[in-house]
Amino acid sequence: MAPIISLQDVQFRWPGRTGFGLSVPQFELARGEAVLLLGASGSGKSTLLSLIGGTVLASQGTVRVAGEDIASLPGGRRDRFRAEQIGMIFQQFNLLPFGSVLDNITLPLRFAPERRKRAGDVQRAAAGLCAALALPEGLLTAKAATLSVGQQQRVAVARALIGTPPLLIADEPTSALDETAQGQFLDLMFQQIRAQRSGLLMVSHDPRMADRFDRVIEMADFLHVERPAA
Numbered sequence: 385m386a387p388i389i390s391l392q393d394v395q396f397r398w399p400g401r402t403g404f405g406l407s408v409p410q411f412e413l414a415r416g417e418a419v420l421l422l423g424a425s426g427s428g429k430s431t432l433l434s435l436i437g438g439t440v441l442a443s444q445g446t447v448r449v450a451g452e453d454i455a456s457l458p459g460g461r462r463d464r465f466r467a468e469q470i471g472m473i474f475q476q477f478n479l480l481p482f483g484s485v486l487d488n489i490t491l492p493l494r495f496a497p498e499r500r501k502r503a504g505d506v507q508r509a510a511a512g513l514c515a516a517l518a519l520p521e522g523l524l525t526a527k528a529a530t531l532s533v534g535q536q537q538r539v540a541v542a543r544a545l546i547g548t549p550p551l552l553i554a555d556e557p558t559s560a561l562d563e564t565a566q567g568q569f570l571d572l573m574f575q576q577i578r579a580q581r582s583g584l585l586m587v588s589h590d591p592r593m594a595d596r597f598d599r600v601i602e603m604a605d606f607l608h609v610e611r612p613a614a
C-alpha cells in the first residue's frame with residue numbers, strides 16, 4: 385500500500401517572495417505512523433503542511449497523499465479529496481465564526497461522502513467528540529465566535545477527527561490548551577489514530593510530547609530552507 389504521505393524532489397517558494405524557499409528531496413509517512421516534526425519558528429513547518437494539504441502547490445516535484453498526486457487533481461476534486469483524506473488542524477483555527485459548533489465540526493463531511501458514512505449519526509459523532517474533549521454538550525448550538533480560544537481550538541480538533549480521516553495533519557494543535565485539555569486531546573487523537581491506523585504528522589516547537597510518537601524528526605533532517613543572506 386502506498387504511504388499516506390510521500391514527497392519527492394519538492395521545491396516551493398511563496399509567490400512574490402524571493403526570501404524563503406523550501407526543498408524536500410524525499411519524505412514519507414507510512415499509514416498508521418505518528419510523526420512529530422520539530423522546528424524553530426519560521427523554519428517552514430506550516431508551509432510544509434500547506435503543501436501536504438494541497439492548499440499550496442509545489443513549483444517542482446511531487447506531493448502524494450494516499451498515493452494520489454494532489455497537484456494533478458483539478459481544484460474542486462482536490463478540495464473533495466482533501467476533505468475525504470485529511471483532518472487538518474491549523475494554528476489559526478479557521479472556524480466559521482457565525483456557524484454553530486455543530487456546523488463547524490461537521491463541515492468537512494459535507495464535501496466527503498465516504499467520511500460522512502464512517503461518521504455514522506453525525507450529530508452523535510460530534511457530541512461524542514465534544515464529550516471526549518470536555519466541551520459541554522450544550523455548546524453544540526453555540527456560535528463559534530462566542531467561544532473561548534481554548535474551546536475554539538477543541539472545536540477545530542473535533543472537526544479534524546470526525547469521520548476518522550486516514551491522515552491527520554496538525555499545526556501546533558495544543559498551543560491554546562492548558563495541560564489537562566492538552567492531555568485529553570492527545571489521548572483522544574492517539575486512541576483514534578491507533579484504532580483506525582490513520583497517519584499523523586504533527587508540527588511543534590515543543591519536544592515534550594515526543595514519547596507518544598513513533599518517530600520524532602527535525603525539519604533540518606530532511607528539508608532544506610533557503611533564506612536571504614543577512
Ligand SMILES: Nc1ncnc2c1ncn2[C@@H]1O[C@H](COP(=O)(O)OP(=O)(O)OP(=O)(O)O)[C@@H](O)[C@H]1O
Binds near residue numbers: 404425589
Ligand atoms: N501565506 C504566506 N504567504 C507568504 N509567505 C508566507 C506565508 N506563510 C508563511 N510564509 C513565509 O514562509 C516562511 C516560513 O513560515 P512558516 O509559517 O511555514 O514557518 P513555521 O515553522 O510554521 O513558523 P511558526 O512556528 O512560527 O509557525 C516565513 O518566512 C513566512 O513569512
